[in-house]
Amino acid sequence: MQPVVRFCGPTDGIVGWDDKVKGRIEIANAELDDLVIARADGTPTYNFCVVVDDWDMGITHVIRGDDHVNNTPRQINILQALGAPVPTYAHVSMILGDDGQKLSKRHGAVNVMEYEANGYLPEAIVNYLARLGWSHGDDEIFSRQQLVEWFDLDHITPSAAQFNTEKLNWLNAHYIKQADNARLAALVQKRFDERGVTVTEQPSLEGIIALYKERVSNLNELADAAEVFYIDLHPKAEVLAQHLTDEAKPAVADFAAGVKDVAWEAPAIGALIKETVAKHGLKMPKLAMPLRVLLTGQAQTPSVDAVVALFPRETVLKRLQRGVATE
Secondary structure, eight states: OOOOEEOOOOSSSEEEEEETTTEEEEEEGGGOOOOEEEOTTSOBOHHHHHHHHHHHHTOOEEEEEGGGTTTHHHHHHHHHHHTOOOOEEEEEOOEEOTTSSBOOGGGSOOSHHHHHHTTOOHHHHHHHHHHTTBOOTTOOOOOHHHHHHHOOGGGBOSSOEEOOHHHHHHHHHHHHHHSOHHHHHHHHHHHHHHHTOOOOSSSOHHHHHHHHGGGOSSHHHHHHHHHTTTSOOOOOHHHHHHHSOTTTHHHHHHHHHHHTTSOSSHHHHHHHHHHHHHHHTOOHHHHHHHHHHHHHSOSOOSOHHHHHHHSOHHHHHHHHHHHHOOO
């Protein structure tokens, strides 16, 4: 049996360091074992590798999770035995899930690439993670450049930070609202490619995004909203039954007739909607709601005249006429 190689650590005294997050930490050397630094097959262990790597690369600051606190006194002793400079250490508290428990896969996406798949913008993730356990006054939103300028170790909290999905969604919604429509269109197009949805020249994908990006918290929701403009939509029967009532059908039919000649812009379409509800003695929602459902499958949308104007005229006629057709 091949022997291992152990580090012969000091047996008395203490090893200590001024942690930039947790303050002064001291460990009695008598509590530390003579750790293995090379296995029986000759391969070095983590604690030895990281010490040599830090020394070789001239690392001055080591910022890592506080699950490494127990490794630090061992690494300091090895560094001192080698005559190498000891870096400044900062051990950041672990992140807890929304439920206050240690963050794990059962809390949802934990791989950073999963957040991209779930519709989060990178700037939202960076902003949120930087703010998780660190602060700069009352600032909640900041760019990467501001983060570089503002970040310091003095304002990292020593207590565990709690992941807040609602806060992340709020930040992501903010960055989506601020994002360039062409960039968002490219990101939505990627999702359409994965779904097999073909984008036609009309309606304009950027136009749809401009109208809907104020209402979503992630890119997948934005893709869901835009998708209905490009697929052969068939609204759910229960939603139709709720909003396309016998009272509403004549008004929808009259609006459809007016669609054939109205100027294809939101103000003119809005005027046609008002004329139609007045003619039938209805309140606006009695016509607006079935129009939304017939065109998008959803009862909640942005301004209905703006939604109608995004569609090609022929698509609007087809969906409205199919909706009010007598079986």
